[in-house]
Every structure is written in C-alpha cells, then in structure tokens.
Amino acid sequence: MKQKSRKAKKGKGQPESDLRTPIVCVMGHVDHGKTTLLDKIRGTTIADGEAGAITQHIGATEIPLAVITEVCGPLFRGDFQIPGLLFIDTPGHHSFTSLRSRGGSLADLAVLIVDVNEGFQPQTIESINILKRYRTPFVVAANKIDRISGWLPVEGAPLAATLKAQSERVRGDLDNRIYELVGELYKQGFNSDRYDRISDFTKNIGVVPISSISGEGVADLLMVLLGLAQKFLKENLKVRASGPGVGTILEVKEERGLGTTLDVILYDGEFRSGDTIVVGTLKEPIVTKIRALLKPRPLSEIRSEERFLPVKHVAAASGVKVSAPKIESALAGSTIRVVSEDEDVDAVAQEIRSELETARIDTENVGVIIKTDTIGSLEALVGELESKEIPIHAADVGPITRRDVIRAAAIQDPLYSAVLGFNVKILPDALTEVQKSDVPIFLSEVIYNLLENYDDWVEDQKMRMEQERLQAVIRPGMIRIIPDYVFRQSKPAVVGVQVVGGQITNGVTLMREDGAVIGTVKGVQASGENVGSASVGKEVAVSIDGPTVGRQIHEGEILYVNIPEKHVKIIEAELKQRFSEDELEALEKFLEIKRAKDPFWGR
Numbered sequence: 001m002k003q004k005s006r007k008a009k010k011g012k013g014q015p016e017s018d019l020r021t022p023i024v025c026v027m028g029h030v031d032h033g034k035t036t037l038l039d040k041i042r043g044t045t046i047a048d049g050e051a052g053a054i055t056q057h058i059g060a061t062e063i064p065l066a067v068i069t070e071v072c073g074p075l076f077r078g079d080f081q082i083p084g085l086l087f088i089d090t091p092g093h094h095s096f097t098s099l100r101s102r103g104g105s106l107a108d109l110a111v112l113i114v115d116v117n118e119g120f121q122p123q124t125i126e127s128i129n130i131l132k133r134y135r136t137p138f139v140v141a142a143n144k145i146d147r148i149s150g151w152l153p154v155e156g157a158p159l160a161a162t163l164k165a166q167s168e169r170v171r172g173d174l175d176n177r178i179y180e181l182v183g184e185l186y187k188q189g190f191n192s193d194r195y196d197r198i199s200d201f202t203k204n205i206g207v208v209p210i211s212s213i214s215g216e217g218v219a220d221l222l223m224v225l226l227g228l229a230q231k232f233l234k235e236n237l238k239v240r241a242s243g244p245g246v247g248t249i250l251e252v253k254e255e256r257g258l259g260t261t262l263d264v265i266l267y268d269g270e271f272r273s274g275d276t277i278v279v280g281t282l283k284e285p286i287v288t289k290i291r292a293l294l295k296p297r298p299l300s301e302i303r304s305e306e307r308f309l310p311v312k313h314v315a316a317a318s319g320v321k322v323s324a325p326k327i328e329s330a331l332a333g334s335t336i337r338v339v340s341e342d343e344d345v346d347a348v349a350q351e352i353r354s355e356l357e358t359a360r361i362d363t364e365n366v367g368v369i370i371k372t373d374t375i376g377s378l379e380a381l382v383g384e385l386e387s388k389e390i391p392i393h394a395a396d397v398g399p400i401t402r403r404d405v406i407r408a409a410a411i412q413d414p415l416y417s418a419v420l421g422f423n424v425k426i427l428p429d430a431l432t433e434v435q436k437s438d439v440p441i442f443l444s445e446v447i448y449n450l451l452e453n454y455d456d457w458v459e460d461q462k463m464r465m466e467q468e469r470l471q472a473v474i475r476p477g478m479i480r481i482i483p484d485y486v487f488r489q490s491k492p493a494v495v496g497v498q499v500v501g502g503q504i505t506n507g508v509t510l511m512r513e514d515g516a517v518i519g520t521v522k523g524v525q526a527s528g529e530n531v532g533s534a535s536v537g538k539e540v541a542v543s544i545d546g547p548t549v550g551r552q553i554h555e556g557e558i559l560y561v562n563i564p565e566k567h568v569k570i571i572e573a574e575l576k577q578r579f580s581e582d583e584l585e586a587l588e589k590f591l592e593i594k595r596a597k598d599p600f601w602g603r
C-alpha cells in the first residue's frame with residue numbers, strides 16, 4: 001500500500017511519536033462488568049479533566065496518555081511513546097466476534113473481565129478462544145473484588161493501597177480466588193499470576209484484581225495495558241496513522257436525517273470526506289464516496305439538536321460514523337477501505353470480496369451447515385468446529401434459508417445432518433422445511449453454548465443409534481416342538497412350540513441339535529393372532545419355511561435360534577451381562593453345538 005506523506009494530528013499531551021493509539025477491547029461473560037468497567041475508566045478520567053480531555057468516538061473512547069499518567073499517579077513508571085488507549089465500547093454482548101480486521105483481531109490488546117466470585121463462564125472461554133485464534137495480548141481483570149465478604153472498599157485506590165486496608169483473611173480469600181482463575185487459565189494453555197508477582201509479561205498473563213464500582217485496581221489495569229502495548233505492539237503501531245484508511249464496520253445503522261450510516265473503527269491510515277471507499281457486503285463490494293464523517297458532539301454542546309459533529313478528516317485509531325450513498329447492504333464485521341488515486345478500484349474490491357470468500361466454506365463433503373451474522377463470527381465458529389474436528393459442509397454469513405435446511409437434510413451421516421446458527425434468524429420458508437425434514441437447527445448467541453447443544457444432540461443421536469444397533473442383534477432362543485400339535489406338514493410347516501429359553505422372533509433361522517439349519521420363521525401366532533415374537537414359557541404356533549415335519553424336523557425336538565457369528569461377538573462383548581438365566585442357557589447350548597465343530601467359532 002502506498003503511504004501518503006500526511007501525518008496524523010497529535011492530540012494535546014500526546015508524545016511526538018509515530019505510534020498510533022492501540023485499540024483495546026473488553027471481553028467477558030455477560031454481567032461480569034464490561035460496561036461498568038468502561039464507564040469507570042471514562043468516569044475516572046473525566047474527573048481528571050485537568051490533564052487533558054478524553055475523546056468520545058463513535059463506538060469507542062480514547063484516553064490520552066496524559067490522562068492515564070494522571071490517574072495512575074505514583075504507579076506510573078517508564079517511558080511510554082504511545083499516544084494513549086482507544087477502548088472499544090463493545091455494543092451488545094456478542095459483537096466482539098465482529099471485532100476483526102483483515103487477517104487478525106481489530107483489537108491490538110484485550111481486557112478479559114472475569115467476576116472473581118463466579119470464575120470462568122461460557123463466554124469467558126469463548127473470549128479466550130478468540131484471543132488465542134488472533135494471538136491478541138491480553139490482561140485478565142478479576143472484577144468485583146468489593147463483593148468479597150468483609151472487603152473494605154477504598155474508592156479509586158491502586159491495588160497495593162487497597163490490599164493494605166484489608167484484613168489478613170480477606171487478602172487470603174482474594175488470593176484463593178485468583179488461584180482459581182490461574183488454574184482455569186492454565187487449563188486454557190496460559191501461565192498467569194497476579195500482575196504484581198510477574199516479572200516477564202511475555203511468558204505470563206497478568207491478573208489484575210479490580211472493582212469496576214469502587215475503581216480499586218483500575219489504575220493498575222491501565223498501567224498493565226500500557227506496558228503490554230509498549231512491549232508487544234511497537235512495530236504494529238508504527239506510522240499507521242497516515243495513508244489510505246482501512247477500518248472494520250462495527251454496525252450498520254439507520255440514523256434520522258442521515259439514512260444508513262456505518263459505525264467504523266479506523267485502525268489504519270486516514271479517512272477524508274470525499275474519499276472513494278470500498279465496503280464489504282454479502283455479495284459484491286460497494287464502491288462509493290464518503291459523504292460525511294461524523295463524530296459524537298461533545299457533552300458541552302448537548303443543547304444542539306444534532307447528535308453528531310461533521311469532521312473533514314480522521315486518523316487511526318479512531319471510531320467514526322461514515323455517511324455515504326448506496327451502503328444499505330454493507331456487512332458488519334467486514335472491511336471498509338479507502339482507494340487512493342494511484343490504486344485500482346477493482347483490485348481493492350477483489351481484496352475485500354476475498355475476505356468473505358476465504359471465510360466461507362462450500363464443499364460437497366459430509367458435514368454440518370453453519371450460518372453466522374458476521375465474517376468475524378464465521379471465522380470464530382469455523383475455527384471452533386475445526387479444532388473439535390467437526391466437519392463443515394457449508395459455512396456462510398446470513399439468515400438460515402430453506403436451501404440450508406434442504407442441504408442439511410441431504411447429508412447422509414445422521415450426526416452431521418444439522419444446521420448451526422450463530423446470531424442469525426430462521427427465514428419462514430426454512431421453518432416450513434424443518435417441519436418436513438426433521439433437521440435440527442441449533443441457535444445461540446454464544447458459540448460455546450451452540451457447540452454444547454450440538455454436542456448433546458450428537459451424544460443423544462449416538463445413543464439412539466447404539467440402541468438401534470443392539471436391538472438389531474439376534475438374541476438366543478430355544479424352542480421345543482410340542483407333540484400332536486402339527487397344524488401343517490410343510491410349505492410352510494406350522495407347529496405348536498413351547499419357548500424353553502430366550503425368545504423366538506419372526507425372521508430368525510432355526511438350527512437343530514446336530515447343527516443343521518432347517519428353515520426360517522415366517523410367523524409367530526398366539527390364539528390365532530400374529531404376535532411377531534414370544535419369550536420363555538410361552539406356547540405359540542410358528543410357521544417355518546423350509547422343513548417338512550417328519551423329515552427335517554420332528555415332534556418333541558428342540559430347535560435353536562441360529563445367531564450369526566458377528567452377533568455372537570456383540571452379545572459376548574456388550575449384551576451378555578444384561579441377559580436373564582434362560583437366555584444365557586439358550587446361548588450356552590447354542591454355542592456348545594457350534595463349537596463342537598469349531599472351537600473358535602464366535603470368539
């Protein structure tokens with residue numbers, strides 16, 4: 001990409017450097033305190049307004065380094081060159097899956113927030129998996145420490161100061177909870193410890209105990225984030241505040257008086273009004289021109305009717321609302337990119353089109369069908385399924401359609417004939433199809449739950465298939481032909497029998513005591529009714545295709561159900577322990593006959 005010579009304007013109090021503001025995202029389980037933490041960071045830093053103002057962006061808040069310096073007070077050590085931190089206001093609890101950029105995470109850094117009283121929850125694990133996939137450096141905020149019984153809150157205090165104020169027991173209690181988190185993180189493949197006990201942040205994840213309500217530990221959290229940014233990101237953040245802008249669409253929104261607008265996080269280069277842009281959609285990328293760039297109007301101008309303030313220019317990293325013609329079909333999570341004068345629009349469009357194409361899967365192989373709301377969530381779900389070795393037949397962005405259900409129904413493997421939808425709707429004609437075909441549809445706003453529900457269903461399916469398999473096994477049976485109860489000599493022979501052991505069922509073949517197979521049972525009747533089968537003690541009439549009474553079979557003779565060798569093996573391995581005495585006896589006698597000729601038969 002050709003870099004233009006324009007440089008980003010530096011804000012007040014920001015150091016003169018080529019590093020752009022790192023983008024920070026707060027992730028975690030629902031109700032663990034994401035919003036409260038962001039409010040606290042904003043509130044704390046607004047209160048410290050003397051040092052320079054925080055800047056409200058669209059979908060993000062920028063905290064300049066000078067403000068962080070002020071908030072951290074004596075905690076602040078070291079020489080930082082980054083201009084500050086840009087926190088993304090994660091809208092809704094699922095959308096961090098759209099926080100992607102081309103080939104990676106939109107966030108340079110993340111805060112994984114965990115309620116210390118609840119520990120790891122489904123979305124905590126889901127967040128960790130996303131952080132792992134994108135290799136995003138992160139810090140763990142062990143939140144709600146003020147809820148620990150006996151805690152004495154010290155409003156806004158750094159960790160060391162508040163720990164001093166707590167009793168020995170409370171400190172011990174906090175440590176135990178931190179160790180639980182450390183254990184959970186270890187299970188996920190990370191070494192970690194309380195941040196002040198770590199010397200090498202490249203090998204360990206820092207855990208910062210905080211309260212988003214009292215503000216305790218929040219300064220420590222900001223310090224650790226600055227440290228991580230400085231350590232890990234220096235190269236990534238260099239000179240990217242100039243050149244043609246590249247951003248990720250967080251949301252596509254209708255705004256009164258403006259029509260459709262895009263809330264964008266610009267992570268590279270600059271946007272100027274009038275710039276030609278290419279925007280990702282489900283189909284062909286849109287080529288259009290920026291009509292207006294909008295920022296939130298400062299709080300001091302709250303009386304104004306207009307909520308947004310037009311600006312001519314924004315530089316990365318920044319949250320901005322983009323107004324442009326023809327952007328109705330823009331897709332959240334995809335890229336928006338400025339085309340500079342010396343670039344080929346078609347080439348840029350192809351680059352953006354290929355983003356969705358790379359994430360999409362469309363094969364002829366056996367596997368599940370998945371639909372998600374954004375490219376980011378598609379990548380995340382595909383990644384999860386691949387790591388669990390669940391094959392995918394088709395993966396795409398968009399609602400569940402009739403075609404998806406038909407395709408799933410056509411999958412022969414009963415464990416993969418299913419549709420998984422993340423944050424998507426089912427179209428009405430797809431619902432009609434579901435009723436016809438019985439294809440299960442799994443829907444969730446949490447990837448972890450989606451996979452868990454699918455796993456449960458697979459287990460149920462397997463159990464059902466197992467039961468069906470075992471039900472198909474021919475079980476042992478032993479019958480005696482009752483003398484004077486021959487109803488028909490042959491074609492078929494119909495005789496009265498007593499079931500001496502096990503059972504007799506339609507369709508089985510029968511064997512004599514000398515091992516000769518004499519025919520197939522065609523019917524089992526009791527009191528003139530077809531009963532299909534009869535168990536030990538019953539007297540029934542059976543019709544046997546094959547023998548003639550008086551020749552191959554005789555009154556008073558014992559006959560055995562002829563069990564195929566494969567079935568005997570299943571019986572010996574899996575079923576025998578559940579057999580009754582008479583079934584066992586019938587099996588043993590049958591095997592004696594078989595093994596008289598071949599001692600290894602059925603072994």
Ligand SMILES: Nc1nc2c(ncn2[C@@H]2O[C@H](COP(=O)(O)OP(=O)(O)OP(=O)(O)O)[C@@H](O)[C@H]2O)c(=O)[nH]1
Pocket residue numbers: 028029030031032033034035036037092093143144145146147210211212213214
């Ligand atoms: N006591 C205490 N309560 C907290 C703390 N942080 C958050 N809460 C409370 O926990 C609840 C959930 O907090 P939110 O910030 O809404 O959680 P969230 O993670 O943003 O939730 P979603 O946006 O719904 O995912 C609210 O009632 C908060 O007041 C804390 O440090 N201490």
